[in-house]
Amino acid sequence: MSESVNPIREQWQSRFSFIMAAIGSAVGLGNVWRFPYIAYECGGGAFLIPYFTALFTAGIPMLILEMGLGKRLQQGAPMAFGSIRKPLQWFGWWAAGLSAGIVIYYSTILSWSWVYLFHSLKTAWGTEPELFFVEQVLHRSGGPTQLGTPVWPLVGGMALTWLSIYLILRKGVRNVSRVVLITVPLPMILLAVLLVRGLTLPGAMDGIRYYLTPDFSKLFNITIWLKAYGQIFFSLSLASGVMIGYGSYLDRHTEINNSALITGLANCGTSFFAGFVVFSMLGYLARIQGLPVPEVTQSGTGLAFVAFPMAISKLPALNAFFGIIFFITLLTLGIDSAFALQEAFTTGFYDKWRVPTEKLARYFVMIAFVLSLLFTTRGGFYWFDIVDKWICDFGLVISGMAQCLIVGYLYRIGEFRRYLNHHADIRIGAWWEWALRYFTPFILTVILAGNVMQEFKGAYSGYARWITLAGGWGVLLIWIILAYILWKIPEKQEQRTKNKEQRKKTGII
Ligand code: PFF
Numbered sequence: 001m002s003e004s005v006n007p008i009r010e011q012w013q014s015r016f017s018f019i020m021a022a023i024g025s026a027v028g029l030g031n032v033w034r035f036p037y038i039a040y041e042c043g044g045g046a047f048l049i050p051y052f053t054a055l056f057t058a059g060i061p062m063l064i065l066e067m068g069l070g071k072r073l074q075q076g077a078p079m080a081f082g083s084i085r086k087p088l089q090w091f092g093w094w095a096a097g098l099s100a101g102i103v104i105y106y107s108t109i110l111s112w113s114w115v116y117l118f119h120s121l122k123t124a125w126g127t128e129p130e131l132f133f134v135e136q137v138l139h140r141s142g143g144p145t146q147l148g149t150p151v152w153p154l155v156g157g158m159a160l161t162w163l164s165i166y167l168i169l170r171k172g173v174r175n176v177s178r179v180v181l182i183t184v185p186l187p188m189i190l191l192a193v194l195l196v197r198g199l200t201l202p203g204a205m206d207g208i209r210y211y212l213t214p215d216f217s218k219l220f221n222i223t224i225w226l227k228a229y230g231q232i233f234f235s236l237s238l239a240s241g242v243m244i245g246y247g248s249y250l251d252r253h254t255e256i257n258n259s260a261l262i263t264g265l266a267n268c269g270t271s272f273f274a275g276f277v278v279f280s281m282l283g284y285l286a287r288i289q290g291l292p293v294p295e296v297t298q299s300g301t302g303l304a305f306v307a308f309p310m311a312i313s314k315l316p317a318l319n320a321f322f323g324i325i326f327f328i329t330l331l332t333l334g335i336d337s338a339f340a341l342q343e344a345f346t347t348g349f350y351d352k353w354r355v356p357t358e359k360l361a362r363y364f365v366m367i368a369f370v371l372s373l374l375f376t377t378r379g380g381f382y383w384f385d386i387v388d389k390w391i392c393d394f395g396l397v398i399s400g401m402a403q404c405l406i407v408g409y410l411y412r413i414g415e416f417r418r419y420l421n422h423h424a425d426i427r428i429g430a431w432w433e434w435a436l437r438y439f440t441p442f443i444l445t446v447i448l449a450g451n452v453m454q455e456f457k458g459a460y461s462g463y464a465r466w467i468t469l470a471g472g473w474g475v476l477l478i479w480i481i482l483a484y485i486l487w488k489i490p491e492k493q494e495q496r497t498k499n500k501e502q503r504k505k506t507g508i509i
Pocket of ligand 1: 029099234236237239337341
C-alpha cells in the first residue's frame with residue numbers, strides 16, 4: 001500500500017486483508033452458539049426484521065465510526081481517544097482493557113475446544129455428553145468459591161491457545177493478513193460440510209422449521225428488539241477497540257464505508273447460515289430421541305459441548321470425522337476473534353511507548369496465560385460465566401455509549417463524515433450522524449438500564465452477592481484504576497513529538 005499518514009506504523013497488505021481480518025474478528029463463536037438460539041426464541045424468521053434493523057441503524061454506523069477513527073488517527077483506541085481530548089486516553093485504555101478481559105476468558109472456550117478435538121478421535125463423550133463435559137472435562141466443583149486445582153488437560157488446551165496467538169501476533173499485522181486467509185474461509189467450508197451432513201439426516205427439516213417459522217406477534221415485544229441490538233454489538237466486536245485497532249493499520253486511501261458494510265453483511269450472513277447447521281442437527285437429535293426440538297435445545301456452552309457432541313455420537317457413520325470437523329470449526333472461528341482482541345489492547349503500548357511487536361505479544365501472552373489459569377480450575381467455569389456476563393452486559397454497553405457520545409459531540413462529526421465520504425464507494429448521509437448522536441446511545445441506555453434492573457431484582461444466576469461484586473463490578477472497576485495508571489505514565493519524549501506531528505497532519509489539532 002502506498003503513502004501513509006504514519007510511515008512507521010505497520011499496514012495491511014491490501015484492503016482485502018483488512019476486510020478479511022475484520023470479518024475474522026467479527027465472525028466467532030457467537031455466530032454459531034448465540035445467534036441461532038436468539039433467532040429461535042425471538043420469533044424465528046421474523047427475528048430477521050429486528051436483527052437487520054439493528055445492523056443498519058446501529059451496527060454498521062458504529063462499525064464505520066470505529067474503522068474510520070482508527071484509519072484517520074492511525075492509532076489504537078487508547079491514543080486515538082487521547083488525541084480527541086487528552087483525558088479521554090483514560091477511557092481509551094479502559095475500552096481496550098475490555099478486549100484484554102474478553103480474550104482472557106474467551107481463550108477458555110478455545111481451550112475446551114482443543115480438549116474436545118482430542119476426545120473426538122474416540123468420540124469419548126459417548127451418549128452422556130453432559131456428564132462428560134461437567135465431570136470429565138471441567139471437573140466442575142460445587143460453586144465459584146470452591147476453586148480447587150487447575151485441571152491439567154484444560155491447562156494444556158490453554159497453553160496451545162496462547163501459543164497459537166503468540167505465533168500469529170509476534171510478527172504483527174502482516175502475519176495476521178496471511179493467517180486470516182485460512183482462519184476466515186476454513187470454518188465456513190467446514191460449516192458447509194456439517195450442513196450437508198445435517199440436511200441429509202432424518203428430522204433435519206423439523207429443526208429448520210423451528211429455527212425459521214416466523215412468529216410476527218413477537219415483534220411487538222420490546223425485549224426482542226433489545227436482544228437484536230445486543231447480539232449485533234457482540235457479534236460485530238464493537239465497543240472493545242478491536243475495529244479501531246484494525247482500522248489504524250489502513251492507509252489513507254482505503255475506503256471505509258463499503259468495507260464496514262461488507263464486514264457487517266458477511267458476519268450476519270454467517271450467523272444465518274450457521275443456524276441451518278445447528279438446527280438441522282438438533283432436528284435429527286430430536287427425531288432419534290423422540291423429543292420435541294425445544295427439549296433438545298440449549299444455547300452457549302450447552303450447545304457446543306453437549307447437544308452437538310450428542311448429535312455427533314448418534315450419527316450413523318464417520319462420527320470421529322465429524323467431531324474433528326466441528327471442533328476445528330470452533331477453533332478457527334474463535335482464534336481470529338481472540339488475536340483481534342489482543343491486538344486491540346497491545347497496539348496502545350506500541351502507539352504510546354513504541355514497545356516492539358514481538359515483545360508485546362510475548363509479555364501479553366505470558367501474563368494472560370497466567371490469568372486465564374483461573375478458568376481452568378474446577379470452579380473456573382463459574383468465574384468464566386460471571387466475567388463474561390459483566391464485560392458484555394455492562395462493560396461493552398457502557399463503552400459503546402461513551403464512544404458514540406465522544407465522537408458525536410466532541411469530535412466534529414460532520415467533518416468526520418465528509419472525510420469518510422471522500423474516498424468512499426458508498427457515501428453516508430446525515431442519518432449516520434443522527435444514528436450515533438441520538439439513536440444508538442438511546443438504545444444502549446435502555447439496554448444498560450434493563451441489565452442493571454435485572455441485577456437489582458436478584459443476583460445473577462443465584463451467585464452470592466459478594467461473588468458478582470468481586471468478579472463482575474470488581475473487574476470493571478479495577479480496570480478503571482489500571483487504565484488511569486496507563487494514561488498517567490508519560491509517553492517517550494520523542495514519541496510525543498511524533499504523535500503531535502501526526503495529529504497535525506491528520507488535522508486533529
Ligand atoms: N464477535 C465475536 C463473536 O461473535 O464470537 C466475539 C467478540 C470478539 C466479541 C471481539 C467482542 C469482541 F470485542
